[in-house]
Every structure is written in structure tokens, then in C-alpha cells.
Amino acid sequence: MRVRFAPSPTGYLHIGNARTALANFLIAKKNNWKFTLRIEDTDMERSSKGSEASIINDLQWLGIEWDEGPDVGGDRGPYRQSERFEIYREYTEKLLNENKAYPCYCLPEEIDKVRKEIEKENRPFVCPQKCGEMNPDQRKKKESEGIKPAIRFRVPPNRVITVKDYIKGNISFRSDNIGGDFIIVRSDGIPVYNYIVVIDDALMEVTHVIRGEDHLSNTPKQVLIAEALNLPVPQYAHHALVLGEDRSKLSKRHGITSVELYRKEGYLPEALVNYLAMLGWAAESGEEILAIDQLVKQIDLTNLAKSAAVFDFHKLKWMNGVYIRNYPLDKLTDLMIPYIEEAGYTIDAMGRKKLEDLIDLVRGYCEILSDVKKIIGIFLDEVSIPDGEADDLLKEDHSKEIVALAKEIIENEVNENNFHETLISKIKEQTSLKGKKLFMPLRAVITGRLKGPDMHAALQLIGFEKIKKRIQYCFDKYK
């Protein structure tokens, strides 16, 4: 058994496509099926090698792997449709010879006009020149005029096509109702998707087509092609689409839709995979946080949701935070380093152990990796300029007392080796202040904020010299 993911390289990997790819991957893994990646690049104007590369890159980042594809090869290639035109030509000849397809000499502009009329009157589409009814002489005449025809597939009248779908059940279409004879080869000789998808799936021995619901209406056309060509019809599973907040198809105006941007913002692939899998599906166990091997275990072709799902950025973020909190510390550290550097800090000098301690302390404040930029300054800035709240607090008399005391103690009574254990307790001894009155000014001086990580742990990580500077800074500023 075999599944496939067949993106067209006309842009970045969209979140909706990533979900389709993931569904194919999970199902393949679960059943021990093979997975083929095929590039559908017949739209020459919009396709690019660059976007093929970026799609492959994003797929790999997500942890989706395939057995056959343009990058890894395989016995059923080539895996780019643009490299398979010879193959399609044979089938087109066959269809033409058997009169199951015919050249159409009508111009796109003429057809647009007719389509509009048809829409109003609700009758089946027939091309204006009735090319399907032409005899060889008429065709020869057209050819001699130099008109390059498109090829249309002759849709058999009055047929009922039933598509069996794992998710939707049995769906019936009437052949008279699928829009008339449709084009399978453009006038420039390049075949179109609805046609060659059938050939490729058959030749690549795809047994199960798992794809978005937007392809459901195309399916009867594809079934008809398969019949005409005597090719096998795969099993179908059309999953529901991903929607934006306003319940229309997810697009850029709803927020980020490219997998690449999620990566750059600092989402973890494990979290994105987990979230995407949960969108339109629920584990029998009721668990929401599931690693990929658990997803593989629990997901099934028959328990995917039928209805469309709104993409909830908020919940993705929450889920990513859960992953950050539970991630292996050394891996998380590696992933956060670029963001820390991006924020302008150099980390070479501090040593791995200290860095990891630091990351461990701040990870609880991060939902995405880039959040580290907002909090890491507490530890790495030389001096922390108090923010609004901290500034207000430090202007108060009891704060001034503590700042003065802290300055005295750090200069004369403690040293680099014992300050983190003794500084706070010594201040406590020498003042009548306690509780918030004691801790909050201290926090304000040392971190420049009123909110943040545990003071005792922070003290050591910030370091003696910086703390001294920060106290001095506040002493000068608020005395």
C-alpha cells in the first residue's frame, strides 16, 4: 500500500498542506505503507525550484519522511511532473484515438462568454464551436489555420459516479453535473492537474489518496479519466479544511500560514506536528500532548473529523510552551542560542553549564523560542534600567534605604564567592523591612523589573560584578 503527498511548488509550504502531508505520513507509518513525494509543477508560470526546495526543507523540519521522491529517487520516477511529459503524451494519444478526448479550437475569451451564459441558464457546458462534433476534415482545416488546440476529455453523459471516501462515506455525482467536457491538455501542450494526477497515482502505485476536501469535487473527473484509461482508482480520504477565525479558508490575512515562518518565530516542530494532528482529530485516550509515535499509534483513516476546523493560534502557542518546558535542556539550549545572539548578546564567554542553567530558569517564561529575547536581558545586560513599575517603586523611601544598604554590603561585606547566599540575608538583618517591602525593591534594583524569576537563583546567574554595577546605578539614580 502506498500514499503520497503532491504539492505544487508555487510558494512556501502552507499550514494546510503541511497538515495533509502529516496525515499521509502518520497513516503510512501506522500501517507500514510507503510514502511518495511528488512535485506537481505543471503550472510553469508559478512553479519554481526555489519553492520546491523550501517545501522539502519544511517537510523535513517537521520530521516528515518519504520513501520515494525527487530528492531521494525511487523506482517509479521521475517524481516531478515536468519530467514526465513523455509519459502523459502516450495516454493522450490513446484517448484521442479512442475518441474519448478531442481537440478544442475555441479561444479562452469565447469560452468565458459562454460560461457566463450557462451559469444563468443552468445548462451543461458545451464549447461554442462544438469541437467535440467536428469531423477530421473540419479539424484539419482548423489546424491549417495555425490554431493550436487544447484537448478536452469527453465526459460520458448520464452517468452516476460514486466516490468511496474513508472520511466522508459514499458520495455520488452525476456526470452531467461536473461542468462538461474539461480540458486535459492546454493549447501549449502541457497537461493539467486533473488529468495527470490519475496517471501518476496509477503509475506510482498509489493506493490511498489522502488530501484536502477542496479536491472532492475534482474526484469524479479523475474517476472518469481512470476508467477511460483503464487505470486503477485509488481509495480516497478527503479531510476537512483549515479555516481562519472568520471561518473562511485560512489565508495570510488570518496570520501566519507558512511553516517556514513558524520555524523562524521559534515554534518547535514537535509542537506544530502535535497541534496540526489535533486539528480535526482527537485521541481516544483524550490526551492532547502526544509525541509523533503516539500520534501514529492512535490516529486512523476512519477517525479523522468530517468538519472544518478553525486554526487557533492561541492554542498552538500554549502547546509550544508545553513542549519548551519539557524539552531536553541541551537541545533547547542549542535552539535558543540563535535568538539570544539575535538580541545582541554574546554567549561564548559564559560557558555551557551556566548557559543551560540560565535557559532552564527562563524557559518557563517562553511560549516560543523567540520569547527568550524578551527575558534574557535580566541576566545578560550590564545594567538593567528600571521599567515604569520598577522606577516608581525605587523612588519610594524604603527602596532607597535598601539600595543604600545593598551598596554598603556588596562593597564591604560580601565577595564574589558568597554574595548569592549572603547578600539577601545580610540586608534582611540590617533593616526592619521584610516581605514585599524587602524583596520588591531588591528585585527592581537587580532585574529592573517587578516580575521575573526567583531572586536567589537569579543572583548567582547574573553574577557579582553585574549586580554590583546595577546597585551602583540605582544608588546614583535614586539617592
Place this chain on the structure above:
RNA sequence: GUCCCCGUCGUCUAGGGGUCUAGGACACCGGGUUUUCAUCCCGGCAACAGGGGUUCGAAUCCCCUCGGGGAUGCCA
């Protein structure tokens, strides 16, 4: 317009004739822990689109309406 799909808390969903005064998660609101914040824990708010059937009994089956989505390309 026509064809096709779908309709349970704001969102993702569980449920498939009685066990449903409808369960979980995110969000939101309270409370606890943390001398702060975040985390964590506990609690609360909140839904079967509407109307007809079928049935002793309907969120669950059928029909209609309404709502949403998709397709209707010489895009995929």
C-alpha cells in the same frame, strides 16, 4: 446560480438511540502555591443551528429550512 461536503461550549473536540442534569483541552474568570510574575494545582463560566418527523425514549436516525465551507480555471 448549480453541484458537493459540513453543522455539539468563543475555539479544537468526545459522543453513533437510554449510562448526557452532554465529558476533556485552549481561552476567559475566581482561588491556592510561589514573599513577585510565569509555571503548577483546584474551582467556575460556557454548546447539541432551527423546525418537523420516527421512537416508550433523539445530541445521536430521517426530512426540510437556515448557516458555513469547497468546487464550478487552458491553477493545483
